[in-house]
Amino acid sequence: MTLLDTPMVPAERPVAKPPRVWKFIGTSLWGLFAFAAIFLGQLTVVAYYVLIKDAPLDASLLTTTLSSGTTIAMSVIMGLPAVCLALWLAIWLARMRFADYLALRGTSWQNFVWGTVCLVLLVGCWDLLSRALGRDPSPGFMLDVLKSARADGALWLLVLAFCVGAPMTEEFFARGFLYRGWSESFLRPVGAIVLSSAVWTAVHLQYDWFFFGEIFSIGLLFGYFRYRSQSTWLTIFLHGLNNLAATVQTLWLAGQPGN
Numbered sequence: 001m002t003l004l005d006t007p008m009v010p011a012e013r014p015v016a017k018p019p020r021v022w023k024f025i026g027t028s029l030w031g032l033f034a035f036a037a038i039f040l041g042q043l044t045v046v047a048y049y050v051l052i053k054d055a056p057l058d059a060s061l062l063t064t065t066l067s068s069g070t071t072i073a074m075s076v077i078m079g080l081p082a083v084c085l086a087l088w089l090a091i092w093l094a095r096m097r098f099a100d101y102l103a104l105r106g107t108s109w110q111n112f113v114w115g116t117v118c119l120v121l122l123v124g125c126w127d128l129l130s131r132a133l134g135r136d137p138s139p140g141f142m143l144d145v146l147k148s149a150r151a152d153g154a155l156w157l158l159v160l161a162f163c164v165g166a167p168m169t170e171e172f173f174a175r176g177f178l179y180r181g182w183s184e185s186f187l188r189p190v191g192a193i194v195l196s197s198a199v200w201t202a203v204h205l206q207y208d209w210f211f212f213g214e215i216f217s218i219g220l221l222f223g224y225f226r227y228r229s230q231s232t233w234l235t236i237f238l239h240g241l242n243n244l245a246a247t248v249q250t251l252w253l254a255g256q257p258g259n
Contacts, residue, residue: 019095027181034086034173035203041082042075049074069149069158076161079169087177102176107231115225115238122221123242126214133210138250141206146250162247167239174200174219175226175235183227193223218242 022030049071055061065071091101099105130137149158174196182192197219204215222235 017095021096021101021184022090022094022181024182024185024187027178027185030086030090030181031173031178031199033090034083034177037082037086038079038169038173041078045075045078046071067144067148068152069145069147070152070154072145073149073154073158073161076169077157077165080165080172083169083173087172090177101180102172103180103226103230103232104176105231105233107229107234111225111229111231111234112237115221115229115234116241118221118225119218119238119242122217123214123245126217130210135210136253138246138253139207139211142246142250143253146247159244159247163240163244167236167243170200170203171222171232171236171239175222176232179223179226189227193220193227197223 046065049065049068050057050061053061053065087102088098091098094101127137146155146158149155178196178199179192182195183189185192187195197216200219201212201216204212207215222238225238226232226235
């Protein structure tokens with residue numbers, strides 16, 4: 001037999017690594033990385049507005065900049081590309097598609113209807129409790145920021161940031177990435193809903209204990225509908241709807257005498 005008569009044996013192809021989902025520790029560490037990216041993105045905006053002001057750098061300048069409606073709007077918007085970049089890296093290393101990992105898929109109109117109804121009832125109950133306790137239905141932080149944005153002529157930008165930018169950033173992070181990994185760990189869906197809601201509540205440091213309770217309960221509702229629908233777009237919609245209602249309510253309060 002000659003060399004030409006020797007049968008050719010096909011070379012073995014390397015086996016591609018299968019896609020994966022980050023479990024509890026991986027999700028937690030990448031979650032910290034994503035949170036740091038959001039913070040850095042927002043801090044970059046603050047630093048920019050501080051640097052362009054022709055004034056000495058002191059506590060007064062920082063306070064003025066941080067309380068500006070324009071600065072807050074732009075920092076909130078900047079959080080979206082920051083979190084997308086951080087999560088894209090984590091998901092790329094997991095060898096999955098960005099949209100698939102974060103459950104960026106549609107759902108039925110019934111889920112949108114039920115989600116809206118449940119959100120209205122939940123927020124309505126918190127509003128009634130707030131009034132019964134003699135509290136303002138809207139946090140003072142929101143009122144001050146909206147007034148500042150209106151004075152700057154940037155009210156439209158703040159509304160865009162609160163109703164579109166913040167919901168996408170926070171839902172990609174909490175109900176998209178954190179829930180996905182934690183729900184497939186020992187926590188299972190129930191534990192993932194509770195823990196992701198707690199993390200989401202903790203990042204709202206500008207509010208007091210009462211609004212912490214409201215935010216946590218809304219997070220549980222969003223988590224349930226994330227589990228029920230397997231769609232993060234649904235929770236983004238509900239989050240945006242909640243923020244829009246809160247913004248409209250605060251604008252109405254801002255126009256009342258004494259405010």
